[in-house]
Amino acid sequence: xxxxxxxxxxxxxxxxxxxxxxxxxxxxxxxxxxxxxxxxxxxxxxxxxxxxxxxxxxxxxxxxxxxxxxxxxxxxxxxxxxxxxxxxxxxxxxxxxxxxxxxxxxxxxxxxxxxxxxxxxxxxxxxxxxxxxxxxxxxxxxxxxxxxxxxxxxxxxxxxxxxxxxxxxxxxxxxxxxxxxxxxxxxxxxxxxxxxxxxxxxxxxxxxxxxxxxxxxxxxxxxxxxxxxxxxxxxxxxxxxxxxxxxxxxxxxxxxxxxxxxxxxxxxxxxxxxxxxxxxxxxxxxxxxxxxxxxxxxxxxxxxxxxxxxxxxxxxxxxxxxxxxxxxxxxxxxxxxxxxxxxxxxxxxxxxxxxxxxxxxxxxxxxxxxxxxxxxxxxxxxxxxxxxxxxxxxxxxxxxxxxxxxxxxxxxxxxxxxxxxxxxxxxxxxxxxxxxxxxxxx
Amino acid sequence: xxxxxxxxxxxxxxxxxxxxxxxxxxxxxxxxxxxxxxxxxxxxxxxxxxxxxxxxxxxxxxxxxxxxxxxxxxxxxxxxxxxxxxxxxxxxxxxxxxxxxxxxxxxxxxxxxxxxxxxxxxxxxxxxxxxxxxxxxxxxxxxxxxxxxxxxxxxxxxxxxxxxxxxxxx
Numbered sequence: 001x002x003x004x005x006x007x008x009x010x011x012x013x014x015x016x017x018x019x020x021x022x023x024x025x026x027x028x029x030x031x032x033x034x035x036x037x038x039x040x041x042x043x044x045x046x047x048x049x050x051x052x053x054x055x056x057x058x059x060x061x062x063x064x065x066x067x068x069x070x071x072x073x074x075x076x077x078x079x080x081x082x083x084x085x086x087x088x089x090x091x092x093x094x095x096x097x098x099x100x101x102x103x104x105x106x107x108x109x110x111x112x113x114x115x116x117x118x119x120x121x122x123x124x125x126x127x128x129x130x131x132x133x134x135x136x137x138x139x140x141x142x143x144x145x146x147x148x149x150x151x152x153x154x155x156x157x158x159x160x161x162x163x164x165x166x167x168x169x170x171x172x173x174x175x176x177x178x179x180x181x182x183x184x185x186x187x188x189x190x191x192x193x194x195x196x197x198x199x200x201x202x203x204x205x206x207x208x209x210x211x212x213x214x215x216x217x218x219x220x221x222x223x224x225x226x227x228x229x230x231x232x233x234x235x236x237x238x239x240x241x242x243x244x245x246x247x248x249x250x251x252x253x254x255x256x257x258x259x260x261x262x263x264x265x266x267x268x269x270x271x272x273x274x275x276x277x278x279x280x281x282x283x284x285x286x287x288x289x290x291x292x293x294x295x296x297x298x299x300x301x302x303x304x305x306x307x308x309x310x311x312x313x314x315x316x317x318x319x320x321x322x323x324x325x326x327x328x329x330x331x332x333x334x335x336x337x338x339x340x341x342x343x344x345x346x347x348x349x350x351x352x353x354x355x356x357x358x359x360x361x362x363x364x365x366x367x368x369x370x371x372x373x374x375x376x377x378x379x380x381x382x383x384x385x386x387x388x389x390x391x392x393x394x395x396x397x398x399x400x401x402x403x404x405x406x407x408x409x410x411x412x413x414x415x416x417x418x419x420x421x422x423x424x425x426x427x428x429x430x431x432x433x434x435x436x437x438x439x440x441x442x
Numbered sequence: 443x444x445x446x447x448x449x450x451x452x453x454x455x456x457x458x459x460x461x462x463x464x465x466x467x468x469x470x471x472x473x474x475x476x477x478x479x480x481x482x483x484x485x486x487x488x489x490x491x492x493x494x495x496x497x498x499x500x501x502x503x504x505x506x507x508x509x510x511x512x513x514x515x516x517x518x519x520x521x522x523x524x525x526x527x528x529x530x531x532x533x534x535x536x537x538x539x540x541x542x543x544x545x546x547x548x549x550x551x552x553x554x555x556x557x558x559x560x561x562x563x564x565x566x567x568x569x570x571x572x573x574x575x576x577x578x579x580x581x582x583x584x585x586x587x588x589x590x591x592x593x594x595x596x597x598x599x600x601x602x603x604x605x606x607x608x609x610x611x612x
Contacts, residue, residue, distance in 0.1 A: 183589040209584055212549055225552075231579060232552070254556055254580055257549040270553065272580065275511070275560030277553040298553045314550065320509075321550055344547040358547050384591070387547050403544075405591040434548070 028106055028128035028135060030074050030164045039076035040163065042069065043104035043129075045087040046080070047122070050113035057120055057145070058112035061152045065108065065124075068156035068170040071196070072397075073422030075163075078104050090123065099129040106135075108159055118144055122151045126159050136162045149198055150441070157440070169392040170195060173438045174399065175213045175222050175239075176413060178202065179431040183409060190224060192239060195392075195437070197427035203242050212388070212434055214259040215239075219438035223247070223258040223267055234258045234269055236284065248282055248289075255280075257301045259347075261328075262308045268292070270300035270313075279313055279330075292330035303348045303355075304328060305372070312336070312346040312355050312372070323357060325372065336374030345387060348372070350439070351395035354418065358387045367400050369418055380420040384409075390437045399426060401433040491531050496606050500527045503603040504562060508545070508596075511557040513565055521562060524604055525569030534606040535575040538562045541603070542583045543596035555580030562602040 030040055046062045049055040069075040085098035090111035099107050110124035123140035127133070139158055141151045150171055157168025178191040187206040190213055193199055203222065204210060209232075213224035222237045229246060234255045237244035248255045253273035260267060267282045279293045279302045293299045297317035304311050305328075312325050318335065321342040326333035337343040341361025348355055352372070359366040359379060365386040370377040385403040392399070396418055403411040411433035413426035426435075489495060496502060501524070504517035513521065528536060540559030542551035559578035567573050588595035 184586050186584070188584075209581070211552070211582075211584065252577075254552075256552045270549070272553050272556035275557045275564070277556065298550065298557065300553050301547070301549045316550075321547075344550050360546070385544065407589040409589075409591060 028131065028163060037074065039070075039074055040105050041076045041078050041103055042106035042108060042159075043078045043083065043099055043102065044069075044108045045083060045085075047110035047112045047124070048087065048090050050090075050111050050121075054112045054114040054120075057114055057148060061112055061122055061148055061155075062110070064149060064152035065110075065156045065159070068153060068196070069159060071424065072160065073417065074160075075106075078102055090125075094127055096127075096129055096132045099127075104129050106159070106163060108155075110155065114145070120145050120148055120151065122155060124155045124158070126162055149194060153194075166396060167394040167440065169394045169397060169437075169440065171441045172393050173199075173215075173219065173441065174390075174413075174426075175203070175215050175436045175438070176428070176432050177210055177213065177434040178428070179411060179433060180206065183407065190222065190237065191432075192222075193428070195426075200429060203237055203239070204244070212257055213436045215436045215438045216260050217262055217264045217439060219441060221260075221264070222436070223260060223269075225256045225258070232256060234267065236267075247284070250289075259303050261304050262306050268302040268304060268311060270302065272300075279311070290330075292326070293333070299324075301345050303346055305348045306350055306352045310348075310372075312348055314344045314346060321360075323355065323374070336370065336372070337377075338374065339377055345389065347389055347391060349391050349395040350393060354395070356389040356391060356398050358389065367398060367416065369398070378418075378420065380416050380418065381414075381423065386414075388434045390435045392437055393440045397422075399435045399437055401435065403433070490527075491533075493534075493606050496524075496527055496531075496534075496604075500524055502605070503601045505597060506558055506600040506602070508543075508600070509554070511554065511561045513561055518565065521565045522569055525566050525571050528566065528571045528575065528606075529569075531606075533608050535577070535609070536566070536571075537605045537607070538566075538576065538578045539585075539603045539605060540578065540580045541585060541599055541601050543599040544583050544586065544591065545596065546583060548582060548584075552580050552582035555582045558600075558602045562604065566604075 044066045047058040049058040066077045070077050082102050085095045087109050107127040107129050113121045121142040125138040126135045128135045143151055153170035156170045160168040172195045173192055174195055175192045177188050179186050179188050181187045188210050189206040190203040190210050192201050208226050208228040210224050210226045213222050215222055220239055225232050226235045232254045233246050234248045235244050236247045253271050255269050255271050258267050258269035270277045271280050277298045277300050279299050281290045297315050299315040302311045302313040310325050311328055314321050315324050321344045322335055323337040323343045323346050324333040324335050341359050343357050343359050345358040346355050354369045356369050359368050364382050366379040367381045367386050367389050368379040383402055384405045386400055388401045389398045397415050399415045401411050402414045410431040413432045413435050416423045501520040504520050538559040540555035542554045563576045563578050586599045588598045
């Protein structure tokens with residue numbers, strides 16, 4: 001059905017053979033639109049343990065799948081004590097009437113098995129209860145026990161995808177700046193975690209100031225600004241090995257605000273020297289640098305469109321920070337932000353349709369989105385200080401930094417969907433800022 | 443290098459520094475030159491060729507208006523004194539740190555800090571300091587000295603600080 005699961009790294013998959021009644025989506029469908037929606041009720045009986053040792057793993061995986069779905073704000077889990085049917089075998093037929101009676105529109109069933117060599121297999125099926133039909137093929141994943149969260153996320157991604165028609169975003173990671181210490185002596189280090197805050201790993205120590213990371217289109221490298229060499233310089237870090245190197249080192253200049261081109265081969269960034277900031281592009285393999293803007297204004301924070309054709313950036317050439325779009329090779333830039341206040345930190349959606357930004361107006365900060373021509377501006381949040389938006393892999397959710405006010409103020413990560421609903425704090429151990437959301441993992 | 447000057451002259455510079463950086467005065471080990479100036483009496487040797495003298499008496503920082511990197515007349519006065527000191531104390535080089543307050547996006551503030559540091563550097567050059575002795579760095583909004591979220595703190599955080607070091611080359 002969907003091509004999602006042709007991506008297999010350590011995860012093997014196999015379609016389960018079942019008499020498939022309905023391959024086409026039935027009435028079970030969430031259209032992610034701007035209006036307020038009623039979350040879709042689903043039932044997820046604890047996945048069946050296929051062997052004696054799999055019970056705990058089955059419970060954990062079932063919980064995490066449900067948590068992923070509920071966390072979107074699009075789904076509501078029906079409590080298990082309301083269930084009429086019990087599911088004791090993965091292959092037993094579904095008693096649709098029992099699920100209709102408790103108004104479960106979707107039913108997710110599954111089974112988990114463990115092996116003595118530390119592998120886990122997870123299989124699941126999704127049913128459209130009111131159409132009395134299975135929705136899509138059953139799928140099976142296998143991986144090491146250490147990857148059990150990824151398997152749960154992949155099941156949840158498949159369920160989300162089949163019901164919304166959108167790609168999922170649960171099997172993804174977030175690079176961010178982990179902070180500690182008081183506001184006037186803050187220490188920062190790069191960290192990476194799952195999208196839901198699990199599996200935290202630090203990528204650098206806290207010896208030098210780091211800011212504004214961005215992750216590569218394959219999720220394997222991170223660009224960021226670090227003061228490690230004394231001056232602020234753009235570094236590139238390999239996520240797997242945490243090896244890092246200085247990428248840009250023009251003498252007498254400072255570089256900041258890097259992001260990858262969609263092919264992952266080049267970096268756009270801004271270079272500040274002599275009181276002026278302009279946007280440059282650097283080819284990672286060769287180190288060749290090309291200047292893309294010129295002029296006395298602060299031009300910074302570039303982000304490339306997913307088709308590689310355009311760059312959105314901020315400039316104060318009009319007197320205040322505003323957003324502009326120019327061809328990827330440089331040239332005439334078109335201003336796209338015109339509302340009251342100032343606009344910065346633009347990020348092009350991975351779907352290509354929207355640009356997320358930070359807006360400052362009347363002493364408040366907002367995360368907003370607009371179409372790429374600047375139309376249909378929509379503010380999603382409002383607070384003392386919201387900034388550094390980053391897109392979920394499917395372009396439906398934005399994660400950002402929210403910093404609280406005053407002497408004890410500290411940053412934290414939040415997410416909100418593009419209609420402004422479902423504002424949530426992303427759990428992190430301590431203060432956190434500057435999220436950069438990876439694509440879906442392979 | 444140690445310069446011997448009369449304390450009265452130093453006190454005038456200290457008062458100038460005090461206008462823009464009150465937070466730097468009042469430290470326990472700071473000689474209260476303001477009082478000496480008020481008395482107008484005590485005249486004696488003062489070691490002027492030190493980093494302490496530079497930051498406490500010459501004034502090591504200038505402040506900026508919101509979003510601005512232009513130098514106020516007051517800031518220009520402080521920088522003229524900094525330039526005079528640097529010309530007198532050629533063993534020292536200076537790194538100018540540009541900072542912004544927390545009202546603003548991180549990357550923009552970084553660039554704004556660079557602009558402020560550069561404005562200071564260019565003014566010092568215009569006053570006769572050799573360009574090779576002056577480097578700049580921006581910390582954006584990452585290194586506030588005051589932590590309240592009010593204009594009283596923001597005003598002190600929007601700053602460029604001239605940090606001197608003997609024999610610094612960069």
